[in-house]
Amino acid sequence: MKAYTPLLTGTVTKYVFVESPEMTPSDLAIRAYEISQGVMIKETCFGLQVTGREEDVNRIIDSLRALDPTHIFVKDRGFPPGDPRRCRANLGGARPGYFGHEFEMGLVRFISRGLSALPSRRPDDMPRPPVPEKRERLDAARLKEIIGSQES
């Protein structure tokens, strides 16, 4: 076993996803470069990865989010960009985790719609979100009865 020396310690990486009719990932990247001040910006097909000290990353993300608040989405990333354990340049095929993004990016238009509808909603309106179906389970006492009836 080899000793492990981590890279980019003390930094955070965040994904910025854009799914907007008015803004492309490259528009977003240009805005991010303008205010980056030494923070690492990586442009991707879906948006950006921003890596740096937490306060700098948050500052940039707050500014970017303000450009199109209902169509820009942000989440944390564990690995830094280009990490050989995750980067598809080294692995081939889609990056692990990409399938999750692909799935949720198909749904963010519904979320964007929900975010734009929020201000017009009355505060006392009770939301009726999609909830998991409750399935009736077999009662333990009934199961015991069935077992008993088979034994006798």
Add this chain to the structure above:
Amino acid sequence: MANVFIFPTTSLILSDLVARFGHTPLSAAMQIREIVQTPGLESPPLQITPEDPKKGLRWAAVEVPAGVRGRMSLYGPLLDRAEAAIIVNNADFSFGCMGCARTNELLMFLIRKKGIPVLDLEYPANEEEGVEFVAAIKRFLDSLPGGRA
């Protein structure tokens, strides 16, 4: 501001909405970041070492497979910090191997056993459901300590 556990733990939508409405999302990325930024012995790809299933004993019994205990060493600390949880059920991309499936079941059990406020949802399938989905999450987050209610 409350620490909100999200499930699926890598969800972009949940992570974004929790942060957007003023709370801290507890996602898998935070734990992965801590692990990959800690020096030690090289153990790619996730720097999970034989020590991690031992750490997982805090949340899973010794007869539970090492794969579940190893995963719990990642999610367990998040669970300990959680003050509320948002769970999206039946998410296609949370499907995985038996280790993932059993860890997910154990996580659901531990969340409910902890007695914290939990919001159970499903992903929206159309715009109307999207509006209700976002409104429900906002209402839930506003009701938490430090929320905007």
